[in-house]
Amino acid sequence: MDMKTALHSLLIASTTSFALWSPAADACTRTLWNTNHLAVLAGRSMDWAESTQPRLMILPRGMARDGGKLGPATVIKDNAARWTAKYGSVVTSAYGVGAVDGMNEKGLAMHLLFLTATDYGAREPGKQGVQAGLWGQYLLDNAATVAEALEAMQRIQPVMVEYAGFKSSLHLAIEDASGDSALIQYVDGKPKIYHGRAFRVLTNDPPYEQQLAELKKWDFSQATRETPLPGNVNPVDRFIRANYFLSTLREPQSQRQAVASILSVARNASVPFNAPYKTPGSTYDTEYRTVADLSNRQYFFELASSPNVIRVDLDQIGFSAGAPARMLNPDNVELSGSVNQQFQPLAKAPF
Template sequence: MFLPQPLQLVAALALFTFSSLPAFACSRLLWNGPDNQVIVGRTMDWAYPFEDNLYIMPRGDTVTGGTKTNPLSWTVKYGSVTSSFSGWLSKQGPFTIDDGAADGINEKGFAAHFLFLSGSQYEKRNPAKPAVSTLRWVRYLLDNFATVEEALAGMDQIQIVPSHIGSNPMDFHVAIEDKSGDSAIIEFVDGQRVIHHGRNFTVMTNDPPYDVQIQELKQYKPFGGQKGLPGNIGSNERFARLEYFSRYLPQTKDPEKAVAQVFSVMRTVASPVGAPYQDGATYPTWWFSISDLKNGVYYYDWVENSNTIKVNLNFIDFSEGSGIRWLNPRLPDISGLVNDHFKPITASAQ
């Protein structure tokens, strides 16, 4: 079950007022432009790099939800390209290549992204209901759904269960979009699933939950408050800048220009390597992704690689049996279209 957004505001304010700062300091922006352009940008910010790889996931593979009790099992319906830190996870515990997809787009023009939301409180576990772990949440969505509406209906049939690294829960909220421009943000607050659904839900960062973010946005001048537009890298500040700058993007029909413009807004919320966060630690932006949902192109920019790369899903063989393929996006000698640089998966690359 889920509760409508307004009923969650008071509880969310009380729950998250004193919560600690998140360690994932990521940001996401959806831009719906003319000529049915749908562009989504996100950053991945963390204290250290996860050495993420890009993966081509074909149709037909069998995947499970990765939970201890009653994990969901499914056969991949749609091929996808994902950014995943499964390799890093495999060194932390019993994780596999099915874990750790943080971002991606499938062949139907549907995209999903998880961002950290500390203090998430999930539904009480009903062991009779199939479950998916948070580290397989994005994978589940990309494998099974072509639209936001389909994904939300599918979520009604399962439960999301937090993954753990040691005793630390991997707490996330998820943003999804499709090529029609539809969007949804899914959070777990006070034991309830909270859904914000519609084309107007274009920005997501980290703490606090979305309802509280919208209330805090009102303190800034562009949104009716007294404070100037903030320049810090905290979650609220990044949320405000994305909301503000995205409103002024030129209405271009050129997909390359549209992608470049969304990149330009995402760079306003990037954290430089070495820059201190509010708690004194550093959470630099390690990579950007841009998903062009109309044209089926996935762009990727690694901070220590001066070359932006892109994957065109229209020219990928996603057929059953074609195999999982991978690419190291940190290689300094790759740029532009990199479809031909993907290699068959091996144990060392997982």
């Protein structure tokens, strides 16, 4: 099927959206800066083979969600999670059917990244199923901290969704305003959780413990411009490079400097346009970057094809139950700075 035709059909019927999570993909980098004294910030790059049609969404409290739905299609028939959002959030959606990045009004943020080895295991009837594209949204809706999110995880099981060979092979990074962090991977059918402030960087393959083993091979204690660094765009190279540059950041003197600092690391770990990827001729360019300032509850977004950084101020949003969901297409070079007033109400919830 022609991909643009598939995307068009997706936005209408939401039945072919699994193209978002192709098993051929390896992309994205998350970095957490929780060691400065000014603010806790998380940066993220989204790398993909085509546009994911990102949209910024303002989602109020009180919204009802069905974790067994992907658009109008029912993808989990038995014991699907159904919930009402306790907290409002600002998220970046992909293909209109799920949230892959964002933060809630309490300062909890989430980032879904690709992991080839993902195996959510056999369906556990005692746990409520959430199709993996709504995994992060479930936590934003129900938790204010990493600890609460991990507790909420005990009640659910992410479920692999599949269509025409595409799978939702995802792992998740979360962090909160205290600087707490957790990385959650499902490998060999079991969840593996890395919980603690020290878990700051996440890319993709191989599974996290193997990436940590690679990091131990490097000594950056006396770094200079002569220090050799892996410079390609594969996940391990990006993981090493992001850890290195994150460790070199100086104490920021202002919020502006702090945001610029973590964004600079995200840019360094990004994939340049048309950089060769897994197979000859394949590309997974960085489509956008985000920064979640959890201390000041601001969400920054930078489209790689646009020269401007835009900002959503969560403290200036009315997340009251009953308010409509709102959406903003960031693909507009006229947008810059605060965009709170640029969001348009939606007739119905996107998911």
